[in-house]
Amino acid sequence: MSKTAAMTPDSVQPDASETARWQDYFQLMKPRVMSLVVFTGLTGLLAARAPIHPVLGAIAVLCIAIGAGASGALNMWYDADIDRQMRRTRGRPVPAGKVKGEEAASLGVVLSLLSVMFLGFAINWFAAGLLAFTIVFYAVVYTMWLKRWTAQNIVIGGLAGALPPAIGWAAATGHAPLNAWLMVAIIFFWTPPHFWALSLYVTTDYAKVGVPMLPVVKGAKETRKQILLYSLLLIPICLSPVLTGLGGPIYLAVAALGGAVFLVLAWRVFASKAGDAADPRVADRALYDVTEDEKAAGSKAARNLFAFSILYLFALFAALLGEAVAGVHPLELLK
Amino acid sequence: MNKSVDKDDARTAAKKARDGRNIALALGLVAFVVLVFVVTLVRLGGNVAHPH
Numbered sequence: 245m246s247k248t249a250a251m252t253p254d255s256v257q258p259d260a261s262e263t264a265r266w267q268d269y270f271q272l273m274k275p276r277v278m279s280l281v282v283f284t285g286l287t288g289l290l291a292a293r294a295p296i297h298p299v300l301g302a303i304a305v306l307c308i309a310i311g312a313g314a315s316g317a318l319n320m321w322y323d324a325d326i327d328r329q330m331r332r333t334r335g336r337p338v339p340a341g342k343v344k345g346e347e348a349a350s351l352g353v354v355l356s357l358l359s360v361m362f363l364g365f366a367i368n369w370f371a372a373g374l375l376a377f378t379i380v381f382y383a384v385v386y387t388m389w390l391k392r393w394t395a396q397n398i399v400i401g402g403l404a405g406a407l408p409p410a411i412g413w414a415a416a417t418g419h420a421p422l423n424a425w426l427m428v429a430i431i432f433f434w435t436p437p438h439f440w441a442l443s444l445y446v447t448t449d450y451a452k453v454g455v456p457m458l459p460v461v462k463g464a465k466e467t468r469k470q471i472l473l474y475s476l477l478l479i480p481i482c483l484s485p486v487l488t489g490l491g492g493p494i495y496l497a498v499a500a501l502g503g504a505v506f507l508v509l510a511w512r513v514f515a516s517k518a519g520d521a522a523d524p525r526v527a528d529r530a531l532y533d534v535t536e537d538e539k540a541a542g543s544k545a546a547r548n549l550f551a552f553s554i555l556y557l558f559a560l561f562a563a564l565l566g567e568a569v570a571g572v573h574p575l576e577l578l579k
Numbered sequence: 580m581n582k583s584v585d586k587d588d589a590r591t592a593a594k595k596a597r598d599g600r601n602i603a604l605a606l607g608l609v610a611f612v613v614l615v616f617v618v619t620l621v622r623l624g625g626n627v628a629h630p631h
Contacts, residue, residue, distance in 0.1 A: 262593045266603035299621050303614060366618045 268342040272320050272351060273313025281312040281408045287561045288412030288427055290568040291490065296416045300367060304415035307363035308408050310355050311375045315404070318352035318383035321345050323391075326453040332446065352383065363415070371414040378407045392454070395461040402435030403428075409561075423490040427564070429481050434557050436474040437510060440467050441550040444519035445543050451522075464519030471549070475510035479503035482560060489576040495563040496575060502556045509549040518542030 285308040289301055296304075320327065320338050328339035337343040356379050364372030386401030394400075409427035410420045443450060443457045444467060450457040459467045482499045485491035491499065520542065567574065 263589075263596050264600070265596045266600050269600075269603075297621050297625070299617055303618060306614075362614075366622070 264337070264343050264347075268337045269347075269351060271337050272317040272343060272348050273310075273355075274316035274320075275313075277316055277405075278309045278312050281405075282309045283558075283565075284427070284431065284561055285309070285408035285412040287565045287568075288409030288424060289416045290412075291409070291423070291427070291564050292413045292416040293568060294416045301416070304363065304367050304371065304412065307359045307367070307372075308375060308411050308415075311359035311363075311379050312408070314352045314355035314359060315379045315382040316352075317348050317355065318379075319387045321348035321352060322383070322387050324348075326455060329453045330449040332449065356383075367415045368418050370418055370420075371411050374407060374411045374414055374420070378404050378411065381407075393456070395456045395458045397456065398439045399436050402432050402439075405435060406431035423485065423488055426481070426485055426488060426490060427561075430478075430485075430560060431557065433474060433478040433481050434553060437471045437478065437506075438550065438553040438557075440471050440474075441513060441546045441553065443467070444513070444546040448522050459519050459522075464517075464522070467519060468514045468516070472510050472514040475507055479507060485564070486575040487578045489574045491564060492567045492572040492574045494567055494572060495560070498559045498563040502559055505552060506549075506556055509545070509552050512545040513542075513549050516542035516545040518546040 282305055286305050289296070289304060320336055323333075324336075324338040324345050327333035327336050333339065338345050338348050356376075360372050360376045360379070363375055382401070382404035386397065386404055390397040390401050406428045409431070410424045413424035413427075414420045440458055443459050444464060451460045458470060462470075479499075482503055483496070486496045486499070566572075
């Protein structure tokens with residue numbers, strides 16, 4: 245609607261911000277990402293096995309969730325131009341015209357300040373500092389800089405999504421030892437194979453908006469290789485908590501069995517032709533080299549790895565959480 | 580005729596959305612006040628019980 249129409253008394257019609265529902269503002273906070281952050285942050289808080297008042301523990305997790313939501317709102321404000329052009333994101337509140345960009349930005353800034361200050365005053369300033377770093381890293385370093393600049397965007401930017409367990413641990417104890425950073429490392433090294441598996445079958449959308457995802461910049465073959473390499477790094481890191489007194493026998497079983505399946509699925513992606521058909525480097529050749537069966541098999545392999553990666557991360561943290569709640573003693577195989 | 584009906588519908592939808600936003604904001608503010616109160620009790624209570 246034009247500004248002229250909006251200001252003519254006889255034709256007063258509500259604009260986007262007037263018809264926005266509270267649910268639209270809630271969507272700005274990426275509730276699905278928030279739920280994952282709540283889960284990993286809570287796991288960090290409980291895996292620390294330190295006494296904390298339940299109310300304070302709940303407030304710490306709430307602050308982590310609101311901080312994550314705030315950085316999501318800032319991301320949606322800044323990325324509205326590219327979100328508008330991608331199928332997966334065009335329904336988001338800002339590109340869909342339900343909420344104004346400046347409102348998303350305001351919500352992000354206000355909630356960022358609120359979550360950090362409240363965590364600092366109610367729990368401790370070390371945890372609040374980590375939360376502030378996470379928000380700035382995601383909203384500024386990843387969204388405004390890395391995402392549109394380098395193919396390593398999700399590798400480095402993944403640190404923001406990996407930090408909640410350390411914030412939870414810091415909230416419970418006031419410090420963050422090796423075991424807290426091992427949980428961070430698990431999510432950090434899990435992110436590349438997870439996202440690149442997805443990007444192998446949504447490459448065209450990223451290419452269209454100029455986001456340098458690895459398949460767009462280096463090609464599908466290099467992406468499949470990097471997925472395998474990061475998976476080979478990920479599994480030993482997932483097993484290491486049983487050496488350092490973080491994970492117990494249940495965790496060991498989940499990490500070892502799930503890790504074996506993860507590696508098999510990563511190998512299948514590596515050996516497939518996933519993403520080749522959409523890769524401009526091999527597009528001409530792909531018309532002849534990649535059969536419809538191979539294309540379907542490649543896409544299926546990438547989808548399988550993407551889906552299993554979510555299950556694997558969930559199972560690892562659920563095992564840590566379950567062991568902490570049930571009081572199962574962690575293994576310390578190094579001692 | 581249709582235009583005025585559309586305008587009325589739009590105004591009604593805008594009012595409903597505004598009411599919803601106002602209620603959500605009010606609930607958010609009340610929740611925040613309650614949280615600050617509860618945190619004060621918990622932290623103050625802990626310090627009174629263990630002054631050193």
